[in-house]
Amino acid sequence: GVIPLRPLSIGEILDGAISTMRAYWRTVLGISLTVAVLTELCALLLQGVLLKDTTSTLSDPDVTPAEALRSLGSITAGALLVGVVSVVGTIVATALLTTVTSRAVLGKPISIGEAWRESRGQLLKLLGLLMLLALITGGVLVVGALPGLVVGLVAGFDAPAVILLVLGILAAVVVMIWLTVRFSLASPALMLERQGVWKSLSRSAKLVQGSWWRVLGVQFLAGLIANMVSWIAVIPFTVIAFAVNGEKMTALMGTGAQPAGWSFLLITGIGSVIGATLTMPVKAGVTVLLYIDQRIRREALDLELARAAGVQGYTPGATPGPVPGS
Incomplete structure (x- = not known):
């Protein structure tokens, strides 16, 4: 497979994620490209159609309160739609790329269709996991900021209240980081062990x-x-977009700027799609390989992986040969 069957170094984890993308590029890039294109298309339509109309409405000095509220409602609805598409895309990409990486560890090929069939049963659970994690981190932030907000509302937002609010938010951020790392391996545990949300x-x-x-x-x-x-x-695509749009981009950066034109949005959108297509597999691969590494260190998973891969006479801790694709 793409990693040696023993506890991994940081370099081997990163190399394994990149090797998976290189060895299974059709499947990996097909998944990430599809998700990136769909997400970017929704964002493009939001910026190019909805925001353009609503910005012109809101910038009109004669706009009525009802028209302003309708414009703000349209912006909110569009942003929510883009957010939903982004979340769904992230869930599908995470599930499929987790499955592909787990097969790559065993050196077994897998198509997009096979990855979908293996992972689709866990998609709703993965959605529940991500929602629960968002609620946990959001709740921690609210709890941290609440004392400062209460004191500020009761006694006024003077220096002590502001200091209490800032300290509470900083403490909440520390706890959020701790929880994020603590639960960072829940997604591969859910996908590969077929666990429920809480068990993951x-x-x-x-x-x-x-x-x-x-x-x-x-x-x-x-x-x-x-x-x-x-x-x-x-x-590079942003620079090209500015060069193509010329004076329009100068106006865009000033006060009272108008929405970007279609050419700017399309060019920068291409850059965003390429960036997401290349980085999505690396992030997912590192998380899966880190999960596998921790199980090798704690549960001797390398023995089970060796049997699944058909390695004869495997000795735990033995130094393997070169990593394919490295």
Whole structure:
């Protein structure tokens, strides 16, 4: 497969994610490209059609309150639609890419159709997991900000209330980061072990226990690399879009700017699609391989993987040969 069957270094986890994309590029890039295109199309239509009309309405000095409310309602509805499409796309991509990466570990090919058939039964559970995680982190933020807000509303937002509010938000952010890392392996646990939502959270907490800083470091490094790749893909298209639009983009950056034209949106949209197509598999692959690595370290999963891959005479901890695709 794409990783050696032993506890992995950070470099091997990153290399395994990239090797999966290289060895199974048709399946991996097909999944991420489809999701990226659909998501970007919705955002493009929101910006190019809905925002253009509503911005012109809201900038009209003679606009009535009813018209302004209708415009704001249209913007909110459009943003919600884009958000729903983005969430659905993320769920489908996560499920399919998790399945593909797990097969890649065993060196077994898989098509998009096979990945869909294996993962579709867990999609609703994965949706529930992501919603629950969002509620947990949102609840932590509300609890952290609540004391400062209460004091501010009762006694006025003077210096002590503002300090209490800021400290509460900072404490909430720290707790949110801790919980995010603690539950970061819940998605692969849900998909690969066919667990329920709550069981997946407890499995992730168990696997991360004692390795919190390592998991944070791997995820942070993977996110940093993915963002750099995304910027490299997006920035040239943004520069081209500004060059094509010329004076319109100068006006766009000023006060009272008008919405961007279709050419600008299309060019920057292409860059966004390329960036998402390249980074989505890396992020998903790192999470799955980190989950597998933690299970190898804690549960000797390498023995089970060796049997599933048909490795004869496998010895735990043995130094393997070169990683395919590395």
